[in-house]
Amino acid sequence: MSTFRALRPVMPILIGASIMLTLSFGLRQSLGLFMPAVTQDIAVTVTDFTIAIALQNLIWGFTQPFAGIAADRWGFRPVMIFGGVSYLIGMLTLANANSVTTILIGAGVCVGVAMSCASFAMTMSVTSRLVPPAVRSTALGMTSAAGSIGAILIAPYGQMLEISFDWRVAAYGFAVLAFLIIPAAWIAGRVDKEAPLTPAANSTDSLSASGALLTALRNPAFVVMTSAYFVCGMQVVFLATHLPSYLNLCGMDPMLGATAIGLIGGFNILGSLFFGWAGGRWSKQALLGGIYCSRSIVIAIYFLVPPTPTSTVLFAGLMGFLWLGVSPLVSGSVIEMFGLRWQPMLQGFAFFNHQFGSFLGAFGGGWLFDQFGSYTLALQIGVTTGLVAGVIQIAFALYKPPKIPQPV
Template sequence: MTTREAIRPVLPILIAASFMLTIAFGIRQSLGLFLPQITSDIAVTITQFTAAIAIQNLVWGFCQPIAGIAADKWGFRPVMLVGAISYLVGMLTMASANGAWMILFGAGICVGIGMACASFAMTLAVTSRLVPVSVRSTALGIVSAAGSIGAMVTAPYGQFLLNGFDWRIAALGFAVLALLIIPAAWIAGRVDKEAPLELSADNADRLSATGAMQMAFKNPSFVVMAMAYLVCGMQLVFLTTHLPSYLQICGMDPMLGASAIGIIGGFNILGSLFFGWAGQRWNKQALLGLIYCSRSLVLAVYFITPPSATSTIVFAAVMGFLWLGVSPLVAGSVIEMFGLRWQAMIQGFAFFNHQFGSFLGAFGGGWLFDKFGSYDVALVIGISMGLTAGFVQIIFALIRPPTRPATA
């Protein structure tokens, strides 16, 4: 059977999972657009809004391993449906918010649970079970690229509603999109019957959740990858949360922030496809380090000088190319080291580190801005940590390539 023949019967599941990721990631990526209007309309400060985004990332990271364990026990469909409903509740709560606590509950807790149960980890785990190993890394890159389409479309859509109406109507518009996650999750849940897991004897598949967890934390390659992943989250969420505000402070057109996020989403597609393809051929963890170093240098170059429309568009395009390429590389590394059964759970532990970094990027960026009146200190910290993490990741990957530990 050829690769095409193997994929054709499960193509509807892959499309539904990709669509689920597109909507979930697109909305989440665009929430920073609401910051200026919400903070000027109701009793919510910049620090409180960014705290809600920070809590969202912590909830997402904390719930991700739990969602992986639940998917192994009850199946992917119920877990993804819980995530879809939580996402919808979050956007409806945000649309009716009249203070910081409702923003925290809606955009923070509910969206965080939704992302844990119905976005990257679940989508990539579904994809990994459905495609042959010979094209798995490339397939993970293609599906990751689907998440970028959402950001490319959702950010301009949200800014259009913000400009034409107000932030409550825009939040309701996002709730309509969140509603579409429910049927997508239902269809993607067919993976439970179409691709039952075949346990392997040479990885963590036959271990309990606790045994697989212990195996992961004793693997140096996994530990280094998980620690470097913190910087990834810090840099990316800092940008999605604070770039629109930064451009507004600099006197730029508010639509430029939405356009930049949309451009990031568009070039995410190219980056995800490229790094998915590259991960099939070269050391995945060395590629991760290369991404972290490159991002940090691009951030430094952009923020040294006052922004213009042209520099912002170029910056967004380059950052977009380097943005989501980490997803197929991290997922592929976890599968290579530990197998398929506990992929979502083990990847979730690494992702918790990523989300702690996201917490620092969202809340820390807002706190440092309130304290110093600019983003300069936050940028110096983020760029320095990114370069350090990238170099350590590359060096460790080259001197000690990841290996699959014995299950005995």
């Protein structure tokens, strides 16, 4: 109850930020629904559509630090509203697409920019500004869980519209939801007036953007966390992209892949809440390493034997629990190391590495499959790098340098 009492005065702003994240992330996660119909209706191949999604990931990662700098200069409200407008333009462009170029602009460029301005980094930063340190990690976990709620609700909504009408009507339906990001961002933007930043001691709050970034790059803990974040992106996007294909190759019911992705989203809510709570009690860096190692072990065990419906459901539940629990841990770690002012920029810098891993997870996995006719090598690389990154992350978090004796 103490957590909810602490959050009650700022609950309207937190609800606005959570709705913004629910809509932005849920829409983004559901764009794959359009791929079969789009490739049949217009002159776009599966590769073209997936390139648009890959471009979206890279633009999201590349523009995230700049969105953080803009939020510091002009405030969160205009940046987040700009993200909502960009999302709306992207969905309207997709709904009227007739070529590869319009798909790339709508689903790729516009949505990528929108995600950097109105998604995880901004939502986590707004939450961090509003809540006291004692409950910050738990609040970040609660906010992170909101993204999964959107993925669970928006995908069936889009599927229903596509089945009842066609994919263009469904895309217009997504545009309506994208429009709702704008008022949610307006409400969340009250953080600019209600929680002005007070520079903290022993932080980068008093530095310029370049000074804060240089300080972060000289911090070994930040460098290790950012490097390991690459593996995180590679693993989760590889599974999100290729798990349904793998199940089809194994002769499983096509609905099993959709069920698995849905279960991942559902259990991710529990994982986000748990790791947000745990991050307030134990080392966030060590918990991150534990997630990477646990994911790798679960992946290795599942793919060692032919899949069954039971093993796939169990795998999806475990992976869902370990899915986005990293988000409150990374956000909290950046705050602990550098303070609040440059959190969105520095978290965005780390996130760019995550998105580069996401790009390799999606297309690297597909390229290796085309070369060798199986996912074996891709899985071996994913499991090995995940274990190495996890062990290094844990070791670095737990290592205490010996004290140098002072001269008498």
